[in-house]
Amino acid sequence: MKETLLEIEGLKTHFITKKGTGRVVDGIDLTVYKGETLGIVGESGCGKSMTSLSILQLVPEPGKIVAGSIKLNGDDLVTKTEKQMQAIRGNHISMIFQEPMTSLNPVITVGEQIAETIRAHQPISRKEARIKSIEMLRLVGIPSPEERAKQEPYQLSGGMRQRVVIAMALACNPELLIADEPTTALDVTIQSQIIKLMKDLQKELNMAVLFITHDLGVVAESCDRVAVMYAGEIVEKSTTEELFRKPKHPYTKGLLDSIPKINEVQEELTPMKGSIPSPFTEHSGCKFADRCPLATDICFEQHPSLVAYENDSYQVRCFHYNESTSGKDVGHAKQS
Amino acid sequence: MPSKAKTPILEVTHLKQYFPVKKERILEAKRYVQAVDDVSFSVEPGTTVSIVGESGCGKSTTGRAILRLDDPTSGTIEYNGQDIAKLSKKELKAFRGDIQVIFQDPFASLNPRRTIRQMLNEAMSIQNVMDKTKREDRMLELMDLVGLPYDSLERLPHEFSGGQRQRLGIARALAVNPKLIVCDEAVSALDVSVQAQVLNLMKKLQKELNLTYLFISHDLSVVKHISNRIIVMYLGKIVEIADNEDLFQSPRHPYTQALLSAIPIPDVNVKRTQIDITGDVPSPINPPKGCRFHTRCPFATEHCRTVEPELRTINNTHQVSCHYAETLSF
Structure with a gap:
């Protein structure tokens, strides 16, 4: 049985400004097991970096964790004082960033x-x-x-x-290493050296890694499980293998379709229309609805929840998930 | 170079670009960064030629020399048969209109205090592209071309998203009816979904306006998507030139192979043979003797350490600079 190291429940990190409330992280549930690599993938502004800063209680002003809990070995970090957090940072949770010089x-x-x-x-x-x-x-x-x-x-x-x-x-x-785009600033040949190094060290030191990246290629190479984020929410969560074998959420599929394939010839790419919404936008329905090729009335009216299928092996936040996977895999849906 | 019917729009011959390094001691011999060292290639009209390589390989310096932003140390660059170093003032102005550039960070290349209308107007009046009365129509046409709403013209750069700004950068380049556009990491700063939109747009514009692109990038999957011909550079030298398919199907230089195998592929089923290259790129101030790649090459021999390989043609469109290009198998 996998042992839980970090458990995030209902995390909301909002930026309260004169312009309104920016829902940068808007209700995230995430579990990191001991010794595994969990990837968080998404485009700029999806809240992936803010999620990691929330874990370390380093959210910059005027951001604030407004709801939820982050438990490290059962101990809630949200309620810790700054002094207690200092003992946790570095000792239990470490972080590396994109640009080493900074x-x-x-x-x-x-x-x-x-x-x-x-x-x-x-x-x-x-x-x-x-x-x-x-x-x-x-x-x-x-x-x-x-x-x-x-x-x-x-x-x-x-x-x-x-x-x-x-x-x-x-x-x-540390028991957990948070790596925020650790290879993005590096050349590809150096990137592959660093990814290999991180994998080796992880095995040697038996730590868990939370790998934050925008690059699906890097995810395929280094992660055991993946969470795809869009506009502050997790839209899909599954094993890396399942995600690439059969992406479920229309956003995940859109992302994969947007990448030029190195091993095939394509006349034209299939991009998603539009761009990501501002965190200040109010949504009553699905946040992806106005860019989604499958959207119907219900998508604009109701907000879909993250539903687990097939004994929790994957979770998808989409009303039309079954249609987007051509009608197969009707799992026994349960509310998560 | 292979002889095809078309004459090249751009011909770069033995281009060298050295930059002096500040002396650390008074009596020290003068040292140079050999950013680009003897590079030759040509670009045919209507095609996309890409230059790929890692940071410091000289790809951007080559681009700058072609734009005549730096004067080359030696070598020539001919645009439509004319040496660009010898252009008269008037010819140079026309040249500046024919060749345009799109940079990586669109925000850095847009004036933050000028509306898009002012920006486009300025470009058109400097180049005197058309009658003042027709410029208004031209601006609307440009907005249509790059897929932005007409009211964008009254707005300022900060009001646009990254992808929209790159579209503006493209519109600004197109405003003066260029023939050749140098795209220096033009889509590298964009998210994949937006990147795909911009790449499609660039392809479409190329067809419609018969543009030639010199596409400079570190991203091989983007390069593969957009190019007809690809130049791979390493430490100021060309290591391989080939047509798109040829390069990806049968790379002949170990460095090209290493680059290809280092790209993370977003697919867990693809298993590939990884060539591990160790270490970092050596300094261009004092590049290794012999083949510049020998310090990292898993196949290097004594011959590679002493004799510098020439860029030679191995079949009519494929050039490579490796002593063992014919015999190596990856």
Whole structure:
């Protein structure tokens, strides 16, 4: 049986401004099991990054978690004080970002930066921290780590910097690593090196990874399960295999159809019409309805809920889901 | 180059673009970044030629030289048979109208305080494309072409979404009736669903207006979709040139193969042979001797470390610069 590590229930992160309420994250349920990689995929503005910042209680002003709970090993993070959260960040949950240079101090050597992180969380001496930092650099595959530890970030290439950031994030053996577009700024050949590294480290350290990305290719390569987000909601959730074998939600299908295929010849792409709605827009029905090829009256009137099919093996938020999969797979629907 | 009936619209010959590096010590010998080092290719009218490669390979520098934004260190660029370095002032102005550019970030290339009408008007009056009285109609036509509503003309750039801004960038480029458009990472900043819309639009416009595109991108799946011919660059050199299908079906250079196998494919059923290339791209200030790719190439031999391979033709449309192009199998 899979053990639950992180459980998010009914999470709503709203931005309350003079213009109105921006529903950036609008009711998310998500479970991360120990040792797995869960992908969150969606286009810009779908709320995927804000979900991860909510987990760490780092939502920027004027954003606020207005409802829901985020339980790490059964312990609700939403109610924690800032001081308690500091003990959790880095020790239990770490995060890496897209642009490594913004997470590194440009005028401190990388070895010192990693050692500093370790000492912030663990009661060890400077010397021990320094040894540990070199060990971490070796772990993430940096050649001659003793030399590299003495260098400053500008002396490293983009791929190396991302390795340093990963070393820093993993220095205190977190149970969960949140990776927010960790390979987006990298060239493809470096990207495939970093993805491989993250997979190896995950096995070695037995941690769970929450992988946030816009790239469905990266998802196929690195995730066990996937949640597809659209306008602050999860529209589809299933195993990676199921998602690519048979995408269910019209948005997921639209996304997949929009990508030029490397292994076939296409005269024209099939894009979705329109663009994503602003989080300030009020919806009474399905948020995807006005871009959806299957939308009918009910889609504009009622808001569909995320329904689980086939013993919970996948969940879809769509009234017409059965039509979009050509009428097969009528599961015993239950309200989730 | 293969001899086809058409004369090329653009011919780049032995282009070199070196940039001096600031000296660290007074007596140090002058050093250069060899951003583009001896690159030759040609573009036929009405086609799309793409340049792909990773950051620092010189693809954008090549594009800038073609736009005459930088003067080349050596080599020539001929547009319709005329050397662009030798154009008179008047000819240069006409050249600027014929060649347009679309950049990655459309917001950075639009003036935030000018309405779309002002922007298009300025472009048309500088190039004197048509009679003032007809410009109004032309603007509406442009909006139709790129699929934006007419009232966009009165609006400011910040009022548009990313995809719409890229459409405006395209409209702005089309306003002066160009023949050749250099698209430097033109769709890279867009979300996939919007990217697909813009790519379809660009293809449609090419057919309707008989445009030639020089498409610069790091994204091989986009390149595959839009190109007729593809140039792969690595560290300032061309490693392979081939027609679209040829390149994807039978890449002959190990670097091309590595690039192709590194693309994550959104399909769990596709299993591919991964060529792992280790390490990073070396510095273009002091590029490796011999073949520039030898430091990362899994097939490199002593010969590769010492002798630089020429870009040579292996069948009539396929050129590759690898000593072992015929014998390697991936």
